[in-house]
Amino acid sequence: MRALERLSEDEARRVEGVITDLDDTMLDQGRLGEAAYGALWRAQRAGLPVLVATGRPAGWGEVLARQWPVVGVVAENGGVAFQRVGAGVERVERVSAEERQARRLQLACGAAELTALFPELQAADDNETRLSDVTFDVGERVQLPPDRVAQIAAQARSWGFRVTVSSVHLHLSLDGDDKASGALWFLQQRLGLDPSRARGRWAFVGDSGNDAPCFAAFSLTFGVANVLPALPLLSRPPRYLAPGACGEGFVQVIDALVKNSCNP
Ligand SMILES: [Mg+2]
Known part of the structure; x- marks a missing residue:
C-alpha cells in the first residue's frame, strides 16, 4: 500500500469511474456526512460516475439509486442492483x-x-x-x-x-455474486462497459472484508484509513491508503481523482 498523496496524475487521469462501498467508507457510523455527500456531487460535475457497491439491502439500494447523484447501486454484496431510469428506478438481478x-x-x-x-x-x-x-x-x-x-x-x-x-x-x-462480479455485471449490462476495461479503468474505495473481491478485481483501489484492521481478511490489499478514516478518507480519494479529471 502507498500513501494516497503518492497517486500520480497519470494514474488518476486514467480513471473513468469510481465504485464505492458505503458503511465505514462513505458513511460515518451509518450517517452520510455533508462532506461525503458534497464529494458525490463534485464527482458528478467532474464527469466521474460513481457506482455504490454495498452489503446493505435492496430496499436501501432502490432509494439511494433514486436520490443520490450516482449511476447505480449494487446492493446485498452483488445480489441485486438498481439504476435510475427517467424518473423511476429499475431493479436488475440475474435470477428469475x-x-x-x-x-x-x-x-x-x-x-x-x-x-x-x-x-x-x-x-x-x-x-x-x-x-x-x-x-x-x-x-x-x-x-x-x-x-x-x-x-x-x-x-x-x-x-x-x-x-x-x-x-x-x-x-x-445462495447467489454466486460478490461486490466485484455484481458491479462488473451492472457496468456491462446497464452501461455497456467491457468488463476487462472496467477492471482497469474504474477505481474502487472500501474498508473491510466484504470488499476483498473488489480490492482483488480492480487495478486501482483505495482503502480508507480504517481498512488497516481488515488487511488480514484481504487477499490483496488496497493500492493506496487515504489518511482519513471513513467519510473523511472517501472525500480525500474523490478529491484526488477529481483534481485530475477533465472538469476539476
Ligand atoms: Mg464497509
Whole structure:
C-alpha cells in the first residue's frame, strides 16, 4: 500500500469511474456526512460516475439509486442492483422471480438452523427489505468477537451458503455474486462497459472484508484509513491508503481523482 498523496496524475487521469462501498467508507457510523455527500456531487460535475457497491439491502439500494447523484447501486454484496431510469428506478438481478422465491425459502431455513446452533445471533435490523440474503448483526447494535464470527461463517459455509462478513454484518446468500462480479455485471449490462476495461479503468474505495473481491478485481483501489484492521481478511490489499478514516478518507480519494479529471 502507498500513501494516497503518492497517486500520480497519470494514474488518476486514467480513471473513468469510481465504485464505492458505503458503511465505514462513505458513511460515518451509518450517517452520510455533508462532506461525503458534497464529494458525490463534485464527482458528478467532474464527469466521474460513481457506482455504490454495498452489503446493505435492496430496499436501501432502490432509494439511494433514486436520490443520490450516482449511476447505480449494487446492493446485498452483488445480489441485486438498481439504476435510475427517467424518473423511476429499475431493479436488475440475474435470477428469475421463481428462483428467487425458492432461494428465499432455503435461506430462511438455513438462518433458523444457524440461530439454533449459535443462540447469540441476532437478525440485522434491515432484513425486511432484503431480497437475496439473510443478514445477522455482528458489529452494529451487537458486538460479536471476530473468532466467533469466523466460527459461525465456517458453519454456514459448510452447509453450502455463500457467507460475506463486513464490519457490521454477516450475510448468508445462495447467489454466486460478490461486490466485484455484481458491479462488473451492472457496468456491462446497464452501461455497456467491457468488463476487462472496467477492471482497469474504474477505481474502487472500501474498508473491510466484504470488499476483498473488489480490492482483488480492480487495478486501482483505495482503502480508507480504517481498512488497516481488515488487511488480514484481504487477499490483496488496497493500492493506496487515504489518511482519513471513513467519510473523511472517501472525500480525500474523490478529491484526488477529481483534481485530475477533465472538469476539476
Ligand atoms: Mg464497509
